[in-house]
Structure formats: structure tokens, C-alpha cells
Amino acid sequence: MTAVRAFAPASVSNVTCGFDILGFGVESLGDVVEAETTNDPGVIITDIRGDRGRLPHDPHLNTASIAAQAVLDRLEITDRGLAIAIDKRMPLSRGLGSSAASAVAATVAADAVLDGGLSTDELLLCAIEGERAASGSVHADNVAPSLWGSLVLVRSAIPPDIIELPVPGELSCALLQPRIEVRTHESRTLLGDTLPLSSAVTQWANVAGLIAALYREDWDLLQRSLVDVVAEPKRAPAIPGFERVKAAALESGALGCGLSGSGPAIFALCRTLAGARATSLAMHETFRDEIGIESQHFATRVGTAAAHVLEKGELESEPCAS
Numbered sequence: 122m123t124a125v126r127a128f129a130p131a132s133v134s135n136v137t138c139g140f141d142i143l144g145f146g147v148e149s150l151g152d153v154v155e156a157e158t159t160n161d162p163g164v165i166i167t168d169i170r171g172d173r174g175r176l177p178h179d180p181h182l183n184t185a186s187i188a189a190q191a192v193l194d195r196l197e198i199t200d201r202g203l204a205i206a207i208d209k210r211m212p213l214s215r216g217l218g219s220s221a222a223s224a225v226a227a228t229v230a231a232d233a234v235l236d237g238g239l240s241t242d243e244l245l246l247c248a249i250e251g252e253r254a255a256s257g258s259v260h261a262d263n264v265a266p267s268l269w270g271s272l273v274l275v276r277s278a279i280p281p282d283i284i285e286l287p288v289p290g291e292l293s294c295a296l297l298q299p300r301i302e303v304r305t306h307e308s309r310t311l312l313g314d315t316l317p318l319s320s321a322v323t324q325w326a327n328v329a330g331l332i333a334a335l336y337r338e339d340w341d342l343l344q345r346s347l348v349d350v351v352a353e354p355k356r357a358p359a360i361p362g363f364e365r366v367k368a369a370a371l372e373s374g375a376l377g378c379g380l381s382g383s384g385p386a387i388f389a390l391c392r393t394l395a396g397a398r399a400t401s402l403a404m405h406e407t408f409r410d411e412i413g414i415e416s417q418h419f420a421t422r423v424g425t426a427a428a429h430v431l432e433k434g435e436l437e438s439e440p441c442a443s
Contacts, residue, residue: 124157125234129225130270130426131211132218133294133388134262137349137379138327142275144218144266146426147296150419151267152222153208153431154185156230163202164189171209183207184220185227188251192231195239195247203231215298216386218263224251225267225428233430242281244268249278263382270427274332288424289338293394295375295401297366297387298417299408320350340376340392347377347390360384362412369407373400394422 130151134144159165164186166178180186185207193203205227213219228248232239239247248264261278269285276282330346333339357363357380366387370378374396375389387404391397397420405418 123234124155125230126153126155126431127226127230127233127428128153128431129222129229129267129428131222132263132266133296133381133386134218134266135349135352135380135382136272136331136390137347137353137377138324138331138351139262139274140324140349140352141260141262142328143273143331144262144275145272145294145423146266146270147217147294148421148426150211150217150421151426152210152219152226154189154223154226154230155206155208156189156203156227156234157205158234159202159204161202162193162199164193165202165204166207167204168206169209170207172207172213175213176207176209182254183223184251184254185223186251187254188224188227188248189231191247191250192228192235192237192239192244195243196232196235196237198235203234205230212298216380216382216384217296217298218267218382221248221252221263221267224248225264227251229268229428229430241268242283245281245283246279268428271424272335286332286335289335289340289343291393292423293391293397293420294423295370295389295391295397295404295420296381296418297401297404297408299360299385299387300415300417301361301385316351323348323350343390344376347379349379352383353379356380356384360387361414362408363387365411366404366407369403370400373403375400390423391420394420397421 130146132144136143164180177183189203225248228244252264261275265273265283272286274284327346334343367378370389378389381388389400401418401420408416
């Protein structure tokens with residue numbers, strides 16, 4: 122095998138109360154990485170498309186190439202290397218796991234072209250190395266859902282302990298991507314290192330309630346649990362009009378609404394895909410008419426996307442989003 126293309130989806134992380142531990146893949150939106158073997162050790166980047174010249178071509182600095190190198194290292198391959206081409210099909214710094222998608226796609230493509238046969242847990246560890254370079258810390262709430270595709274709980278990133286959670290009924294997600302950027306590393310500094318005990322207890326209760334609601338298909342409990350008292354209060358002020366958009370989502374019938382990751386993407390969970398479409402439009406119109414900022418909006422089922430090797434001709438068209 123000489124070349125392999127792999128797709129990895131964008132992801133919604135945190136899911137309000139699940140800071141750094143909950144996430145799910147986003148259908149249709151994500152990155153594609155092509156990998157082929159070379160006779161020289163190490164990884165080189167031959168091309169990056171869709172990034173408007175912003176991402177580094179230095180393989181020691183790019184999340185995708187770092188993840189691909191981690192695959193070589195894990196497989197203990199030193200007599201050959203990889204050449205990768207990155208197709209960015211999602212915006213940078215929008216809170217939907219752009220760096221994680223690139224790292225995961227590179228990991229899956231590298232393992233496939235090398236016939237490595239790595240387990241999902243091993244692939245996760247390789248992708249985490251790329252994500253570490255992007256965020257400056259080890260967390261898998263974007264990498265894990267991008268790799269698994271489903272709604273997951275990251276009990277531990279290293280060693281991997283990823284739990285796939287049930288998705289009740291037609292649980293769907295409305296997404297709004299404002300045309301502004303928030304850098305993950307900078308956003309994390311807003312959170313500080315300490316947390317009042319009362320806030321911690323409230324957050325623990327909400328996470329437990331959310332997971333119980335998923336297993337019990339309890340929509341009322343799900344709605345009550347979609348509250349973040351830790352990250353959102355500190356991050357939301359950086360997103361113009363966040364509170365108004367959140368109110369519009371809830372008024373349209375959403376179960377809950379919050380920032381995806383560090384933002385600026387805003388997501389809302391809904392009982393049906395039709396409801397998510399209506400909510401995404403309400404969020405978009407509010408942001409445009411009341412805040413004066415353009416955005417992209419769409420709806421997707423929760424837990425239906427996963428990283429995978431692409432068949433010939435698959436996703437050869439224009440990127441899913443810009």
C-alpha cells in the first residue's frame with residue numbers, strides 16, 4: 122500500500138458540565154489527511170490545503186505530523202518514513218477540535234498505510250501527542266470523540282479509559298460557528314487553577330445527572346443537567362452576544378446550550394434533528410440580526426461520526442466547511 126486518505130470529524134467537547142471529559146463527533150465536518158510511505162525515516166509535510174497559509178510545515182510543530190511520527194515510534198519503524206498532505210476542511214480556532222481532527226486523521230492514515238494494526242487505545246495515544254502540541258496540555262475530550270465518533274466519557278486519557286455513552290432517541294445538535302476566533306491555549310488560562318468547593322459539587326452533580334439521563338432516556342433530567350458553572354462563566358464574556366444566542370436556542374425548544382470547547386462555536390442539544398435545524402437557524406438569525414456578526418449554522422445527529430480510512434473517490438469534493 123503506497124497512499125491512504127483518512128477522515129476525522131470535528132467534535133463538540135465539554136458538553137456544558139463535562140469539562141475536559143465529555144465530547145461527541147460532528148457529522149460531515151472534519152479534516153482529511155493523506156499519508157504515503159517514503160524511504161527516508163521521519164515525517165515530512167508535502168502540502169497543507171484550506172488553512173490560508175497559517176499552519177506550520179515544520180513536522181516538529183504541526184499536530185498532524187507529530188501524531189504521524191508517534192505512530193512510527195509506537196510501531197518502532199526506523200527504516201522508512203511518511204509523507205503527509207493535510208486538507209483542512211474546518212475552520213481554525215472555532216471550538217470544534219480542529220487540531221484534534223488533524224491529529225486523528227493523520228494517526229488513522231499513518232497506521233493504515235504502514236499496516237500497523239494499532240488498537241483504538243494506541244491510536245488515541247498517538248493522536249494525543251499531536252493535540253498536546255496544539256494545546257500545551259494532555260486532554261482527550263476532542264481527540265477521543267473524533268476517533269470513536271460517538272458520545273464519550275474520557276475517564277482517563279493516559280492510560281486510555283474511554284467509555285462510550287448511550288445516545289437516547291434522536292438526540293441531535295444545533296451548531297453555530299461565528300466568524301471569530303478563540304485560541305484554546307489562551308482560553309484555558311482564563312480558568313485558573315482553583316475552584317470553590319460549592320462549584321465543584323454542583324458540577325459533579327450535573328455531570329452525574331447528565332450521564333444518568335443518557336442511560337435512562339430521561340429528557341427532563343438531561344435538560345436540568347446541561348449547566349456549566351466552571352468554564353462557561355469565565356469563557357462566555359469573550360463571545361459577543363453569547364447569552365442572547367443561548368436564550369434564543371432555549372426559546373426555540375433546545376434542551377440546553379453552551380460553548381463547544383473554548384468557543385466561539387455554540388452548540389445546543391435537541392430531541393430531534395428537525396428541532397436542531399430550527400434551533401440552529403434561530404441561533405444564526407439572533408447572532409446576525411442582534412450581534413451583527415455572520416456565522417455558519419448546521420444540525421447533526423449526536424454520535425454518528427467516526428474517523429475512518431476513505432474509499433477511493435470519497436470526500437474528493439470541496440471541503441465540508443470554510
